Amino acid sequence: MNMDGPADLMIAEDPRLALQSLMGSYAQDVWNFAFFLTKNKEAADDISQEVFMKAFMHWRGFERRSSPKTWLLAITRNLCRNWSKSHGVRRVVLMETIFSESTASSAENEYLDRLQLQTIWRHVLQLPAKYREVLVLDAHYGLGYAEIANLLGIAEGTVKSRIYRARKRMEKSMEGEKRHESRP
């Protein structure tokens, strides 16, 4: 069964089953998105659980104009923003650090090493937050521009230009990696 479309045509016998079914279909998507935004496993653990609690509490407010997935990702993003604020996370990644050999703080690098992320995802995680979120929504979650605009509460034109810049940054940082590798 397709994960996106037909699921919301089905009926749950009780809210608990609905919740279970939502988690069955979208829990990994939600967890991953929380991680992409926070870059912190513990935060993703907490936030993803909170997302489904919120979904349970607020399902009536959910107007089925967007898919359940988009809705859950929107809740995830809101919770991640709160988390980042309360944890005083520095959201700024300087251009210089992207091109330098050590692309992130050593603690963060070490942490990402432990998670054994593929290289391309490391590049994604090093993007500044506003580029990172549009890029993963576009490339990983396959949302349309209109959906992304709706989810982030920004204009579609802004989505397009951010995606354009995000791709450029990705390409630059991947090129940097290649140069680094080909060095003797």
Added chain:
Amino acid sequence: MSQDHKPHWYEQLQTPPFDQPMFTPEMERAVLNRQQRVGTGNKRSPWLKRHSVIGAAAAAGVVLVLTIAGNVPGVNPFAGLGGGWITGGAASVWKPHSVYYEGEKPLIEAFPGGDFRAGQRAGCWWSLNVPYEQLKDSSIEIAATHRQSGLTVTELPPTAISRSMSYDGFTRVASDFALPLPGTWKFDVYIDGQKRGDLVFEVPDSDWNASPDFVYNDTVLTGNEMEMGFVSSGFTAGQPNKFLWHLFAGGEKSGSFRVDAVKKGTSDVITILNAELSGSGLHQTLPSTMQLPEAGLWRLLVYVGGQFYDSMVVEVKAPVEEENAE
């Protein structure tokens, strides 16, 4: 509308960065248990209450949705606005079945011990019709959900599949099958955190005779002879009572010691003691204070190290009212 050209490296971003599911069955259970607590207070959840108010409107919507979904048999109209996105016929989810089929082929079969009842360990074999070689690096986990109350418990904690579980063409694991409540239980079987199938059993109640007294070393204990018991002057509702627990047969257990309690005729399970066993001898004792809110018959379910150990039934006395005291 012109859809732009996606860069070739987008393909690599379609798969998530982690090669395992990061949202674990444990987290799912935590959410479900929190949801249950939110729902308590009313026996039925607030969702269902609202549905009955808007039932008529719901019914119309349901017909429409049913026409589209086309495969949900006998759904009652109030269920319609469950707002859920269940994949498959909801009512059939709870139909008892001891075999889970993948297509035509039985994938998982459960064999609980003959006369299984709530509050007692029946033991259960879980057969996966998958050769051991395919599962040898995997882990299995089984979660149980009680239909009537929504309670979720761990039937089998994450367990690495080992050579000893290997049989001719299939793999078999054992669990306690000691459910705290009578009723309908659904067992979700996870391999490496991914749900592979579920089985549903109707679990009958066991008897509610208060556990007897027995003598050990000139001391009178209440409980199950040479299994477990306590020395006490009994439970009086609504006030703390002192108990000296004795654990025998399980022997050499250590770790957490938890007592859950459920009153006869209800399905609210409350934890009344969370302690730590300090020794590791064959016979252990643990002083404790426990309290139960209401008079009547209660079943105490004892878990050691997170695993079901044994259960007993106690009669809780009503507190003596001051003015009635002679």
